[in-house]
Amino acid sequence: MAFDIGLALLVLGVGAWTVAARDTFAAVVGFVAYGLLLALLWVRLAAPDVALTEAALGSGLTGGLLVSASTRLRRAETRAVDERQPASLRLAAAVLCTLVSAGVAAIVLLLPEPAPTLAPQAMVNMAATGLGNPVTAVLMAYRAIDTLLETVVLLLALVGIWSLAPDRVWGGVPGPRHQAEPDGLLTFIAQLLVPVGILVGIHIFWVGSVAPGGEFQGATILAAMWILAMMAGLVDAPAVNRRWLRLMLVAGPAVFLTIGLTGFAVAGSFLAYPEPHAKLLILMIEIPVTLSIAATLALLVAGPPERAPGR
Amino acid sequence: MSAALNGLTILAVCAGAFFFLAGTVGLLRFPDTLSRLHALTKADNLGLGLVVLGLLFQAEGLLAALKLISVWLLALLAGATVTQLIAHTARPSGPQA
Amino acid sequence: MLGSSLKHPAMADFLFAAAGLVLAMVAAGLARILWGPGDADRIMAAQLLGTGGIAALLLLGEATNVPAALDVALTLVLLAAFISVAFVKGATRSEADGA
Numbered sequence: 422m423a424f425d426i427g428l429a430l431l432v433l434g435v436g437a438w439t440v441a442a443r444d445t446f447a448a449v450v451g452f453v454a455y456g457l458l459l460a461l462l463w464v465r466l467a468a469p470d471v472a473l474t475e476a477a478l479g480s481g482l483t484g485g486l487l488v489s490a491s492t493r494l495r496r497a498e499t500r501a502v503d504e505r506q507p508a509s510l511r512l513a514a515a516v517l518c519t520l521v522s523a524g525v526a527a528i529v530l531l532l533p534e535p536a537p538t539l540a541p542q543a544m545v546n547m548a549a550t551g552l553g554n555p556v557t558a559v560l561m562a563y564r565a566i567d568t569l570l571e572t573v574v575l576l577l578a579l580v581g582i583w584s585l586a587p588d589r590v591w592g593g594v595p596g597p598r599h600q601a602e603p604d605g606l607l608t609f610i611a612q613l614l615v616p617v618g619i620l621v622g623i624h625i626f627w628v629g630s631v632a633p634g635g636e637f638q639g640a641t642i643l644a645a646m647w648i649l650a651m652m653a654g655l656v657d658a659p660a661v662n663r664r665w666l667r668l669m670l671v672a673g674p675a676v677f678l679t680i681g682l683t684g685f686a687v688a689g690s691f692l693a694y695p696e697p698h699a700k701l702l703i704l705m706i707e708i709p710v711t712l713s714i715a716a717t718l719a720l721l722v723a724g725p726p727e728r729a730p731g732r
Numbered sequence: 733m734s735a736a737l738n739g740l741t742i743l744a745v746c747a748g749a750f751f752f753l754a755g756t757v758g759l760l761r762f763p764d765t766l767s768r769l770h771a772l773t774k775a776d777n778l779g780l781g782l783v784v785l786g787l788l789f790q791a792e793g794l795l796a797a798l799k800l801i802s803v804w805l806l807a808l809l810a811g812a813t814v815t816q817l818i819a820h821t822a823r824p825s826g827p828q829a
Numbered sequence: 830m831l832g833s834s835l836k837h838p839a840m841a842d843f844l845f846a847a848a849g850l851v852l853a854m855v856a857a858g859l860a861r862i863l864w865g866p867g868d869a870d871r872i873m874a875a876q877l878l879g880t881g882g883i884a885a886l887l888l889l890g891e892a893t894n895v896p897a898a899l900d901v902a903l904t905l906v907l908l909a910a911f912i913s914v915a916f917v918k919g920a921t922r923s924e925a926d927g928a
Binding site: 609610614 | 809810813814816817
Binding site for chain 1: 852912
């Protein structure tokens, strides 16, 4: 009990500090710390799948995205800090946030005992999907349409970022050229960490069918390892007009959509799986989706093209 | 047998918590960035290592034990090299407002 | 193999308390470092939170019998390494550009 209160207070404290921090970089560090504490909180609530996603995607990868954003904004920082919004606007924002928090707290605290839930039905029907992890069953079978739309949304976000490239480097290479010192620290850490990270990423993806894990978490780890290799100068980012890259990005959603459409013919509706082949179909979707998501996330963090495409 | 394992776990975890305490005290008391970095790495290496050792005695199966050791080794690797990187950053820059 | 699925309740309580202690240590260290001047101090705060958080996570997972906490810890340590490198690159890049 004391642990829970302490953890909740720590989460609130770090959150408040992140909001109050004057410097964007400091706020990003606070945000990553906040995400890590949230992952702890989810484990405390016995929701390890959410904890995995929070740790990998919510805190780690988003943190990487925010750091590159904050460094780009640093030059404009001093001007922005001097402008302060009028007090009435800030007060209105504070009141709105308080109302939303109070509303959510009220909903959670006023739930009937036992709270209405679909969990028993999800568990009962899981055998038909051939999966052992109910969270994956929800993501890939009961609500596969949501997962499909998520992959498409990520792709659209990437297109949006690419569209920020100036005309002269259109279709070019994202990010600066990171210099690799052959005997340097960064090269050392990348050469050791990246292979291990790839193994762990594949493991988390594979184990998702029977234990907490799955394609989004595994893909995020793979993406982080690719970005690490790029930051250490081990590999250079690919030019965004490369055909193989674009095929890799599109493969996941395309396969997902195709299997979804064949569901009309084979099992009666969009994204319906014929029962004996459900697990195989889910696997056939998951593998390209993992690769596509990993590439999409890595390129999201890499940013818009900054150098002209070679060749 | 299980009582002996539990005893070892308690010992190792207590020692690990002590090193975290020592690391934090150093962090709070040392005057400048580089010496704070020094205190930080002690907590990293020894605190986490002892906690992992204690939990190894409670581990269920070889895979769990391997994962525990990997977590510690990866934390060691990341901590040691990143600390060096941070030190390079700290040296040229002074405190910023 | 080592250990048994039937945890002595006192052991679970002890591990829980240890997790709380480690977290308290991390909180105390954070309070100091987050107000520290300079980017290096802030990156160290994240590093401390990462290591302490992973230790607390492992203890918590064992205490509440959530075996997947180990996978979460593995993920955290990899992403922590990645984000630390990103922070250092971000801090050095902005200095090179002239803040």
